[in-house]
Amino acid sequence: MKVWPLIERALVAHGTCAMVSVVKAEGSVPREQGARMVVTPEGFHGTIGGGTLEWRALAAAQSLLEKPRATKIIKQSLGPDLGQCCGGRVVLAVESFERTDLIRVQELAAREEQGPFMLRGRIAGLDVTESFGEQRRNVLVFGAGHVGRALVLALASLPFDVTWADPRPESFPSAAPSNVTIRHGDPLDAVAAAPPGSLAFVMSHSHALDLQIVDAALRNPNFAHVAVIGSATKRARFEKRLRDAGVEAERVAGLICPIGIGGIRSKLAAAIAVATAAQIITLDEALRSSFPQPLAHQRTAG
Template sequence: MKIWRHLADFLTAHGAAAMISVHDVKGSAPREAGARMAVRPDGAFHGTIGGGQLEMKMLAIAGEMFGQRQFEARMVDQALGPDLGQCCGGRVKILIETFDTHDLAQVKRFAAAEDKGIFVLECRLDHGRVRREFSSSVGDDTWTEWRETHGENRTPLLLFGAGHVGRALVLALAPLPFAVRWFDSRPEAFPLHIPQNASAIRLKDPEAEIAGAPADAFVLVMTHDHPLDLAITAAALKRDFPYVGLIGSASKRARFEKRFREIGIDRERIAALVCPIGVSGIADKDPAVIAASVTAQLLHMRERATSNLSPPIPPRDKSAP
């Protein structure tokens, strides 16, 4: 979630906003450190720190801070089991901050950085408020009390085909951490409204698109034309993408595999092809059902592909106000 963008929008529209952050976690908790919510003065919000009694209590505290026009940050050290009756049983530190229009310029700076990807902020308390600077602009590590990772780590997905399943899949992926480049040779195939995380592109040179894709991209092929499916999938298998999926039956896979061997594609890469697509055990072929099944598979593959990435930088113990 682009937390700073929501905060900027709330400040512009309502003159105030709050951010509720999971600052630290000990034991089992509903969300990880770094989970955040943006809250409006009327109580509406985006994001979640895990729901349930914990979230309700923190929203109530934020509401009190709005009412008192309190701009000093509050750190709430919360045991989940004894205090709230939540079965997680762990302990969390929740950081609650409020902002007003004087903070808008800074909030917009961070919102602009979110649009570019992941970034790290160095943080410290300064007269009761959290002061943040980009990691690159802080030269002295003693300045920092804790660090925060912000921005969205979206997996690039090349989706070829804007038929019924393609449309359903783009809608299913709309709230999820994927950046979709959506291709079709028929411009009229695209719907009028497309989710923000997707770009509709008229397909002219599929092999060039495959060649220019980042190494961590997922590729999913479901065009209206089997020869086109074959050409795109073959180009994708020649690269070592984490996921190459092709819509179709086991018999379609068998025919395509024969052709892939004939053109010299490595057997290991052929074996890596996902076809049929989607999680096993779901027989319904309604486009929305297929899209849900494929979305679950993509999320699973994304988890595997990103498991070796460095985790978000944790807060330091000395940060508690």
């Protein structure tokens, strides 16, 4: 969730809003430091973890709406104070914003649109460094058939930038989720343009085209993982042809096929999409753990 553009829109529309930030988290807690919720007169966006903690934070934020710029620091032990089973401790900062803050908010919104950045000492009385902006991985989905459509919808609310490629322009729906870029030219152009750390999930209308895309993606070091829909038999055939074509053995061995996490046997497109979206989340988290450097360079500003 991009926080400052959301606050900017809220101030333009309502003249007031509030933000709840988890500025410190210890032990077992629902959300990590940096989780945020933006509260407006019409509702709220984001979450700091749900339950009693979020209910109380929401009430505190609502109490600050339409009041002069204010900050409230809330320290909570989830077990003794709230009766929640998590058992950890959190420090929340609840801040109100009014129309007079719009210029500063617009500056921060523009900065966030450019990419991730950090601020230190922004909240009075707290010496914390805050990170803003999403570090989103690019996922390339090749194929606009029934599974491709279902997968794109499954990824719609997740923090990924999706490139959806198919050479048949008529195969795409009239509208797509906001995190999706449609490409209906040569799919190999999309492969060549992939940024570092990308994931490829191939499910075109043609096995021959699948093989072409997989071959090109495995040769492109910008792809962290390459996956293709199909059975164990399809995988065996692809492995042989890829090796014969001179693709590095290590890259061929890393090919994901079949796709999706285990334990889901349904052949429904929506079920395959859910299993595959779960696999994409797992791959993304594993990559972030192995290579903790952010996908995009973070800038620090005061």
